[in-house]
Amino acid sequence: MARPGILGVGASVPEKRLTNHDLEGMVSTSDEWITQRTGIRERRILREGEDPTVLGIEAAQGALTAAGLGAEEVELVITPSNVQIMPVPGSSALILSGLRVRDGPRANHVPFFDIVAGCTGFIYALEVARHMLYGGYRHILVIGLEALSRFTNWQERETCVLFGDGAGAVVVGTVEGERGILSSYLAAESAKWPLLQVEAGGTQLPASRETVAAGQHFLKMEGRGVFEEAVRMMEEASLRALEQAHVTKEEVAWYVPHQANLRILKAFARRLNIPWSKVLVNIDRYGNTSTASIPLALAEAVRDNRLRKGDLVVLAGFGAGVTYGASVIRW
Ligand code: ACO
Secondary structure, three states: OEEEEEEEEEEEEEOOOEEHHHHHHOOOHHHHHHHHHHOOEEEEEEOOOOOOOHHHHHHHHHHHHOOOOHHHHHEEEEEEOOOOOOOOOHHHHHHHHHHHHOOOOOOOOEEEEEEEEOOOOHHHEEEEEEEEEHHOOEEEEEEEEEEEEEEEOOOOOOHHHOEOOOEEEEEEEEEEOOOOOEEEEEEEEEEHOOOOOOOOOOOOOOOHHHHHHHHOOOOOEEEHHHHHHHHHEEEEEEEHHHHHHHHHHHHEEEEEOOOOOHHHHHHHHHHHOOHHHOOOOOOHOOOEEEHHHHHHHHHHHHHHOOOOOEEEEEEEEEEEOEEEEEEEEEE
């Protein structure tokens, strides 16, 4: 049987490391507090002037190489992210332009769009890509790109210790046999959107001297509230997606939850009653990279041969909106 699946995965992170010790010199915090409360030891951050588009392009090129495809074989680009590279046009346009798709049937005419669904954006985009494949597309790039360091208040210790920059991409295409995306469950509780927001810079509150002075362009978050919802939502989504795929949680080789906080990941594993050794974790080195965190973890696991062909994988996410969801994939 042929069904939509992942043909290749790639990732890219900025070169600059920001350690907890570096943060000790910026806000009133400590390596001990950050490590114990979040599990993060360091994160990658774009330097001033560095273009986040490059991360998206490199991740996409990595995924294409892994899939054995050239950029000219891409027929659609979908970029999930919380905050776009520019307000207009969407990030996909900039990444696609950098990929320089000059040859092939769709040269210079490849359609694209962005998805804003919080940190669950990658799972949402994967599900859209799956359905587009049934509609006749053959190779779709899904690129989770996030540069939240540019929206972080570096004087607010509650948030600045959490986030990192990065990009992760997959090529979605048709795979054979038992492999492929077996199920997907998407959900949201939109009444809870105030838990995570960037107030200004949109049409409700356009950028002005006042909004900049009041710090309204920075990401604001109710950490405790998000924490509680995250665990419940990722558990619920995973169970529903497993049920839809007609597989049991014991059959799963790898759980790949959105890397938001190590304590959230541990609580997720406890609630699902799954062995901790089956959870892919890289938050210690990258922090929360939002829509990039799941493909980034997948790319690493493929690279070091932990994630193998035929493995059953559960992706689970939650994020601003508040959105949540899960996918079950036979790798
Ligand atoms: N360093 C030292 N102390 C700190 C820091 C810090 N960086 N940040 C907060 N504190 C202090 C607080 O001021 C508070 O002090 P007080 O007791 O004197 O008032 C104390 O530590 C405890 O603060 P809490 O907020 O209760 O700490 P908590 O254990 O809940 O951890 C955290 C906070 C890490 C934010 C946690 O709630 C969390 O991870 N929440 C989820 C966040 C998340 O997932 N966000 C992303 C979602 S989606 C997206 O990425 C867009």
